[in-house]
Amino acid sequence: AIQVTQSPSSLSASVGDRVTITCRASQGIRTDLAWYQQKPGKAPKLLISDAVTIQGGVSSRFSGSGSGTDFTLIISSLQPEDFATYYCLQDHIFPWTFGQGTKVEVK
């Protein structure tokens, strides 16, 4: 299975900060990568698909980039509702695999 390594596993940030989360796939996956946000007790929410396509209703402060093996999620100006755990998911090859998650905490 394709391994997806996400970093960092956690970070502390303040409202207004720019936050960067990365995922690295163990082999090339073109742009077959999605980003999810998960809050406690809730299902993951799809933010970005195909590495760069932001979903309807998702704030434009979220952006994604990358292709091949290296991908980035950027939150341009962190807002209070953005404190959550973020996961990437590769759906290039079955079994689709998730990163280990990045918990964004209040500094």
Place this chain on the structure above:
Amino acid sequence: QVQLQESGPGLVKPSETLSLTCSVSGGSINSDYWSWIRQPPGKGPELIGYIQESGRANYNPSLKSRVSMSVDTSQNHFSLRLTSVTASDTAVYYCAVYDGHNLDPWGQGTQVIVSS
């Protein structure tokens, strides 16, 4: 948009079989990939597998020997069976739909604890 809802026992004894159902509303089970994902406490999600309308299924090799899925288009639901469970199968179990592009939407999830 289609909505998904998991149901099933919240407590399963070790060595027994976990059975869950995902009810689909706001749309019909079609040729998409009707999926099961689980998330152990404090860990990231793990794909269990998917089943299609035709009954064709594909399971994560890590669970393949213990997993089976079925689909009932007349009832608009699909199901998961996981045999010989142990404590490591304790998790929140989610159903979701993959349209070839996005694994979305997801159900709200159901907690399953394996304990005697």
